[in-house]
Amino acid sequence: MHTPALPSWSDGPAYRAIVDFVTSATTEGPGFIAPADRIATFDNDGTLWVEQPAPPQFDFLLRRWAKEAQDDPALASEQPYKAIIERDMAFFEGLAVQDPTVVMTLEKAMARSWAGTTPDVFEAQVREWVDTVKQPKFGIGYTKLVFKPMLELFDYLKANDFRVFVCSGGGRDFMRVFAEEAWGIPKENVIGSASAYAFTDGKLVRSDQMLGALALGPGKPEHIFAHTGRLPVFAGGNADVDIEMLTVASFAMLVSHDDAEREFAYTKGAEKSLAKAGELGWTVVSMKNDWASVFLEERAR
């Protein structure tokens, strides 16, 4: 049963559930899904790449804001600059639970960094981060720490006429910088939290406002419907903020981080989604047992 399409997946219940669903979706019968409806959506942080010790975009933002606080010492008494200087990472955990004070503070800092700029300014900064910064545990760039089994799954789904989208609470424009090279996903298939832009004097200028809600929790189906006109039939996530997206899909898979040796072992932020998986029959993917290999590149040792 082990087909060459998913070589990094070990034969097991997760692998078989995926292949059974896709086979059924593409075969005439009760499980058939019309090609037009074959929308697959995936979370990014923790689903497509390493999200420990913090989601990679945090590394990018924190470096930027640390630099700004260095350039303007008056910022040191304000959040989020204060938390960065004092290495108070607990402050940022408010984002995952959408604590309004933390969300507002971060939005304000983003506006300070980029409101009034054209997209190429942000893109060049993200590009530099991608090209130079290394993940602390693995010692290689973050975009090299994409999960190989997930890229194989993308190819397998595409070969079966699914359109694959990434939908992350992280920044849409952040992900779009590397989506094509790291995931083989065109920019227009990347959905995420985003700033609004205004077209003024012949150019796009970033505003200090968001476009729609954060793409977390209920924001995921909202953004996916707005973008695609449909809800996904196949969805993959790894955390409580993915529950709504996973619930609306016909097939839901939850990546379980249980591999301390090859990646990380943690359930923090995924307790409710793991419970839901049991309750609703979602496919739980054990990194330890279901993935024969984890990364595109071997760990730099």
Added chain:
Amino acid sequence: MHTPALPSWSDGPAYRAIVDFVTSATTEGPGFIAPADRIATFDNDGTLWVEQPAPPQFDFLLRRWAKEAQDDPALASEQPYKAIIERDMAFFEGLAVQDPTVVMTLEKAMARSWAGTTPDVFEAQVREWVDTVKQPKFGIGYTKLVFKPMLELFDYLKANDFRVFVCSGGGRDFMRVFAEEAWGIPKENVIGSASAYAFTDGKLVRSDQMLGALALGPGKPEHIFAHTGRLPVFAGGNADVDIEMLTVASFAMLVSHDDAEREFAYTKGAEKSLAKAGELGWTVVSMKNDWASVFLEERAR
């Protein structure tokens, strides 16, 4: 030079400009465009289908609101119901110039009709309209009045690795109902003015707010960038509200409605864009001279 790819286009300057641009974009050399950047965007009303005597979505909305005013006579003294009952079409012209009072009145009426409903309610109403209502001049359904040369152009662009998007000031969700059958464009490639939806109690519910700006004028590049992460290299439109979208593209084409016999002859709402076309060297497509055939189906006589 007349290739079979565009049989409804007459050989002439517009046809040749299109073929020259596409050939150059796909051939190594100074005009080459990387496949990733090959985004083509098209307006809908007047560019892809007949927009006289009024954009087809108006026909849909006016029928709906006339019915609501009939069911609730108290509405007869309020706008836009009053204008509909009195056949005061001048009232609605405020939309094209984004008169805030008119825009707000129409948004309020839309909210009255659909706020709090799930997407299937709206979709079923549009579907019924598509299936039953006939355009007054031609006597056939509006989606049968799509311009055949434009569909051939979509196929030609797609065959050359362009991704084709529609970006209309009209309703995103309205167009998505028929986009796949009428244009061969997947729902996710349809960009337009849209209501925000909230995911509540396990379902999507339409709000009384818009998501972002109207996709008119500067709203077109704003929506296109938000959706695709790029600006178009190829753009097609027919009116002043398309100017910003046409200006950002490497190749811009403007459909000129100069064919009173086969379609309509008018320049109203396109005066500035026609002037810009001359100024900036856009390709003006004369329906009369450049299109050997206009519609997918012949006029019902």
